[in-house]
Amino acid sequence: MSATAAMILALAVGTYAFRLVGPALHGRVELPARLQELLSAGAVVLLVALLATGGLTEGGGFAGWARPAGVLAGGVLAWRRAPFVVVVLGAAGVTALLRAAGVA
Amino acid sequence: MRSLLRTDPRRGTRPSADGPDRADRTVRALVRDSSLVWLAGGIVGVSFGAISVAGGLPVWVPVLMSLLVYAGSAQFSAVGVLLAGGGPFAAAATGLLLNTRTAAFGLAVAEFIGEGRPARFLGAHLVTDETVAFALAQPDSAHRRAAFWISGAGLFAAWNAGVLIGALAGGALGDTAAYGLDAAFPAVLVALVLPALRMDTRLRRSAALGALLALAATPAVPAGVPVLLALAGLVLYGRKEAA
Secondary structure, eight states: OOHHHHHHHHHHHHHHHHHHHHHHHTTTSOOOHHHHHHHHHHHHHHHHHHHHHHHHEETTEEOOSHHHHHHHHHHHHHHTTOOHHHHHHHHHHHHHHHHHTTOO | OOOSOOSOTTTTOSOTTOOHHHHHHHHHHHHHHHHHHHHHHHHHHHHHHHHHHHTTOOTHHHHHHHHHTOOHHHHHHHHHHHHTTOHHHHHHHHHHHHHTHHHHHHHHHHHHHOSSHHHHHHHHHTOOHHHHHHHHTSSSHHHHHHHHHHHHHHHHHHHHHHHHHHHHHOGGGOOGGGGTHHHHHHHHHHHHHHHHHHHOHHHHHHHHHHHHHHHHHTTTSOTTHHHHHHGGGGGGOOOOTTO
């Protein structure tokens, strides 16, 4: 087996193990209500951290202005309760237009 | 959209109030919203396949990786490390570090995946950022389950089809940054978490602190660690007044 195939398998098995923790434990281990509540809140905290780092950074540095401007446009649309489609296309559209205009 | 957080996980597991029409509408709405994420995921998949092959990897590497690992950011990072000459061990370690968060997500959505073994084993593989966000944005257990499976199965199909096309066709799309897709994914998450943040002050505080911690740590620590540090934001998540 090549080293690359071994890498893919190790990454696949490890990732699947992480993903399986919750579904495997569910129903077998009764989690306290307080922990359940923290897990749901933790998922949202993770998602917000992902959108913040994903919206602002790239490879450990600033992602440039076009991307955060698009995400911000999407955020404003979402705040105004625009439909999901409008939010997503609005964000991509603003970033694409800025890039077309030469903004990185 | 009601609360993203329910204190009693056993409440509302039956779609009792839903007639067939209502259920149909729900599925249609879920497919309509998810399909946009599938499309974006498919295009990013094309770019992943194209980048991998253009960098000198054989076609089977991105294709097999996408089927078995199925995690966009980890795949991009692992291939990036490989192409930069970092070696397979560093590539696997980087990808695994990025995917540690899926354990927290799996715990958060476990109750909506289903009870049987096939559902658990299959559902676990479909746990991704977008699918978890879609599921948690729904008002009750029945909708959350439907959203998890619809979003998850569609995204899996779109991602893998995209990667295969990209690996075979190469750089036909050109520079995908021009489409602004890198802004679309954070925007998807904004749209899905905003209703929950709007109505829960404790959650807003925790998420704000978490995001600040993650951003501050990003230049200094390996990829994947910043979002884990964000969980420290939960220290601001106090107890409910009534509890």
